[in-house]
Amino acid sequence: MPTEAKAAVIDEMTEKLKQTRAAVLLQIEGLTVAEISELRRRLTAASVELHVVKNTLLRIASERAQYKDLSGILHGQTSIALSTEDEVAPAKAVSDYLRAVKTARPITIKAGILDRGPIAVSEVEALAKVPPRDQVRAQVVGAVQGPLSHTYSILSAPLRDIINVLEARIRQLGGEQAA
Numbered sequence: 001m002p003t004e005a006k007a008a009v010i011d012e013m014t015e016k017l018k019q020t021r022a023a024v025l026l027q028i029e030g031l032t033v034a035e036i037s038e039l040r041r042r043l044t045a046a047s048v049e050l051h052v053v054k055n056t057l058l059r060i061a062s063e064r065a066q067y068k069d070l071s072g073i074l075h076g077q078t079s080i081a082l083s084t085e086d087e088v089a090p091a092k093a094v095s096d097y098l099r100a101v102k103t104a105r106p107i108t109i110k111a112g113i114l115d116r117g118p119i120a121v122s123e124v125e126a127l128a129k130v131p132p133r134d135q136v137r138a139q140v141v142g143a144v145q146g147p148l149s150h151t152y153s154i155l156s157a158p159l160r161d162i163i164n165v166l167e168a169r170i171r172q173l174g175g176e177q178a179a
Contacts, residue, residue, distance in 0.1 A: 014064040016051070016082060016084075017061055020113070022087040022112065023083070023113040024113075024124055025079070026080070026107055028077070028079050029077040039097055039107070042097050045093075046093035049081070055074040055078050058070070059071055059074050067113070068118065072118070088133075091112060091124045091125070109121050109125075112127065114127070
């Protein structure tokens with residue numbers, strides 16, 4: 001039976017995991033307090049939370065939150081960077097931190113969590129390369145709007161051509177300028 005403090009951590013992590021859209025499991029062992037504080041600051045700026053949790057407590061919380069089996073990736077020291085708002089944010093924030101800060105003690109990405117199941121490190125890296133949500137929306141709108149605009153132009157061309165021919169004939173006969 002877990003102690004009250006451990007039970008509280010399990011309950012808190014269960015609630016966090018139920019609301020989580022995506023997460024990245026990290027090994028940050030050996031980082032200084034200043035380096036961890038910098039990591040937390042950068043992650044918080046991207047709406048990502050960083051938690052250092054014992055593997056057993058995280059495993060129990062993930063089971064209670066009805067996640068797929070995470071026991072295969074919960075070994076060694078584990079920290080979890082999670083986001084309740086965006087699926088891409090944790091991977092992108094961790095990747096940006098790794099690119100920006102060159103530490104003597106590297107941070108290791110152990111795995112990721114997406115759709116309540118584990119994903120491989122390569123998939124986490126692929127998620128980090130996904131463009132921002134607004135850019136993807138703009139690309140979708142452009143992909144839909146372009147063909148529609150072209151279709152409208154093609155369908156209205158005969159009517160436009162008839163109007164141009166009639167206006168030219170009116171000018172030829174000496175009539176007034178057509179509207």
